[in-house]
Amino acid sequence: MKTLFLAPTRNAVGLSSTALGLTRALERQGLKVAFLKPIAQTHEASTDDSVHFARTLAHLKTPDPISLSRAEEQLSHGAEEELMETVIALAREATGGGAATALADVLIVEGLALNERNVYAGALNASLARNLEASTVLVSSLSGVTAGGLADELEIAAQNYRRSDGGGLSGYVLNFAPPGLDFGTLMADLRTHSPLLASGELPLLGVVTESPALAAPRTLDVARWLGAEVINEGEAGLRRVTSTVVTARTVPRMAHLFQPGALVVTPGDREDVIMAAALSHLSGVPLAGLMFTSGSAPEDSIEKLCRASLTSSLPVMRVGTNSFGTASRLSRMDARVPHDDTDRMERMLDFIADRLDIVPLGARLRTPEVTGERRLPPSAFRYELIQRARAANKRIVLPEGDEPRTVRAAIRCAQKGIARPVLLATPERVRQVADGLGLTLPDGLEMIDPDTIRANYVAPMVELRKHKGLTAPQAEAQLEDTVVLGTMMLALDEVDGLVSGAVHTTANTVRPAMQLIKTAPGAALISSVFFMLMPEQVLVYGDAAINPNPNAEELADIAIQSADSAQAFGITPRIAMLSYSTGESGSGEDVEKVRVATSLIRQRRPDLMVDGPMQYDAASVLSVGRQKAPDSPVAGRATVFIFPDLNTGNTTYKAVQRAAGVIAVGPMLQGLRKPVNDLSRGALVDDIVYTIALTAIQAAQVAAQHADA
Numbered sequence: 001m002k003t004l005f006l007a008p009t010r011n012a013v014g015l016s017s018t019a020l021g022l023t024r025a026l027e028r029q030g031l032k033v034a035f036l037k038p039i040a041q042t043h044e045a046s047t048d049d050s051v052h053f054a055r056t057l058a059h060l061k062t063p064d065p066i067s068l069s070r071a072e073e074q075l076s077h078g079a080e081e082e083l084m085e086t087v088i089a090l091a092r093e094a095t096g097g098g099a100a101t102a103l104a105d106v107l108i109v110e111g112l113a114l115n116e117r118n119v120y121a122g123a124l125n126a127s128l129a130r131n132l133e134a135s136t137v138l139v140s141s142l143s144g145v146t147a148g149g150l151a152d153e154l155e156i157a158a159q160n161y162r163r164s165d166g167g168g169l170s171g172y173v174l175n176f177a178p179p180g181l182d183f184g185t186l187m188a189d190l191r192t193h194s195p196l197l198a199s200g201e202l203p204l205l206g207v208v209t210e211s212p213a214l215a216a217p218r219t220l221d222v223a224r225w226l227g228a229e230v231i232n233e234g235e236a237g238l239r240r241v242t243s244t245v246v247t248a249r250t251v252p253r254m255a256h257l258f259q260p261g262a263l264v265v266t267p268g269d270r271e272d273v274i275m276a277a278a279l280s281h282l283s284g285v286p287l288a289g290l291m292f293t294s295g296s297a298p299e300d301s302i303e304k305l306c307r308a309s310l311t312s313s314l315p316v317m318r319v320g321t322n323s324f325g326t327a328s329r330l331s332r333m334d335a336r337v338p339h340d341d342t343d344r345m346e347r348m349l350d351f352i353a354d355r356l357d358i359v360p361l362g363a364r365l366r367t368p369e370v371t372g373e374r375r376l377p378p379s380a381f382r383y384e385l386i387q388r389a390r391a392a393n394k395r396i397v398l399p400e401g402d403e404p405r406t407v408r409a410a411i412r413c414a415q416k417g418i419a420r421p422v423l424l425a426t427p428e429r430v431r432q433v434a435d436g437l438g439l440t441l442p443d444g445l446e447m448i449d450p451d452t453i454r455a456n457y458v459a460p461m462v463e464l465r466k467h468k469g470l471t472a473p474q475a476e477a478q479l480e481d482t483v484v485l486g487t488m489m490l491a492l493d494e495v496d497g498l499v500s501g502a503v504h505t506t507a508n509t510v511r512p513a514m515q516l517i518k519t520a521p522g523a524a525l526i527s528s529v530f531f532m533l534m535p536e537q538v539l540v541y542g543d544a545a546i547n548p549n550p551n552a553e554e555l556a557d558i559a560i561q562s563a564d565s566a567q568a569f570g571i572t573p574r575i576a577m578l579s580y581s582t583g584e585s586g587s588g589e590d591v592e593k594v595r596v597a598t599s600l601i602r603q604r605r606p607d608l609m610v611d612g613p614m615q616y617d618a619a620s621v622l623s624v625g626r627q628k629a630p631d632s633p634v635a636g637r638a639t640v641f642i643f644p645d646l647n648t649g650n651t652t653y654k655a656v657q658r659a660a661g662v663i664a665v666g667p668m669l670q671g672l673r674k675p676v677n678d679l680s681r682g683a684l685v686d687d688i689v690y691t692i693a694l695t696a697i698q699a700a701q702v703a704a705q706h707a708d709a
Contacts, residue, residue: 003134
């Protein structure tokens, strides 16, 4: 399934009508289209305009958008990632499933229209497009702008939506083109001012001309806008206002203005105008209506004379403002189509769809991805992580059961159904910690006092370590450590995974696992990866936590384990074997180690895309990769980064994490028979929650492998 994000370049560009018009145009091509307005446009309690018409005219099951108040509150508190995860969930709801199970061919997403109040909307739209893995259609207007100004506008907007791999843009639409526009001259001028448009990277998808007929509101809408008293409703729900006649002159000098669609605005004492309007109506001219101003009404004698017209299909209304004030208010009338004016919106969508050239889109939307690759953005990664963990429903032991961050994380996991956490600590102590944090322990959160169960694991531990001569007293002493105790629970299949490290070192967490859990079949070593939640996509870094100086054989094993982990979590692995030189440009023992490891990977796993030695910039930046390794399938597009040693890996991940403000999920351990995962001692509550989710998913994968075996 493909996602198209419609983004405005400035205020009042006709964003909603274009989004719905594109939906209709794609449906005409036989595509199954879903529609989403992720965040409501206004603070109004009523249904968003585009959502309403998507449901009533396109009959789409469009979910309710996130309220603007809620979105603004989350943005103001730095919770944009939480907001994006909710948007991902709405996208899944709109399309009827996940990326692989979606019932739609394409999802149309309408961004926020820009106005003087929502100064954050431009950046938020770019973030929405990125996290929804969308390609952007820019929507602009030819109203009040020169060709040079429009070209600059499109160039600037495109920079916000273009991805680092050169993708991210699908085209642009121009609205409100004046009748008689010299299209050829316009395009020539745009290409002269814009290298982007001249290159064809951003194709024109349509030019929609102004249409007075489509802009015409019903007389009923005018009455609502002005708060008018309806004296005679007539055909107020059918007739449309295409012009306004404000009676400042004598009838002979304005009679030619009494045309179909004219709204006659007059004081009630202008008998000549009222009689002229009545005669026009009787002669068959379908005026939009007659509006009395200043709260006035015609004399009884005139009303009786014109009664046949004033009580027929001609709408007659009255307002308290004078003629000038009434005309002024009419000039400021809201251009939005009312929700009950489905006829106008139906015609508008057909009008726009007729003028969109979706050939540049059509072929792209129908063509399946050649590689099946997916750039997994961070919000989608977190959303899918939580959903898969919920489905796994695994029991995860937390040996640091009374540590405050761990308690918070356990409460959240239990409340959200992410896992079934088991806190190893006295229940009284856990309650004290929760009370101190102002939290309530949910029903069903499991707490186990280590002193009450320790004796159960002495004999099994002696059996597991008998080849090392472990005695019962020694086992009992080691089991005083809750990490060892939790590891024994995992070894005996009483829990499905273990997460520790908030107060323990990596060695404290990993050593018991190596002694009691052991490596998985076929695994030569234990290694680790971090999932780096970069702005555009999630990358995998390995090994940055376990192996200090792996040799070529070990480096190859780390790369293969890391690639498999990436694949398991929805990331297409493109492995960059990192070094201080690229290709054949460097020499030395360290470079040769990476070169040999790369060769070993190709021999053992010819299905994996791998290249090395490669510098970090050549692996991560497309332009640099094309220059330094033009024939590489990995350069500039790597998703799995394998560091030559722990010093390089740990330093790099922490530098990227801190300097770029990137969330690093992990380290996730690889190569164990059962999942044990370490935390950084500086881990945040969110880090612990996501690590618990990772562990639950790993446990489900282990269970599936055992079932297949």
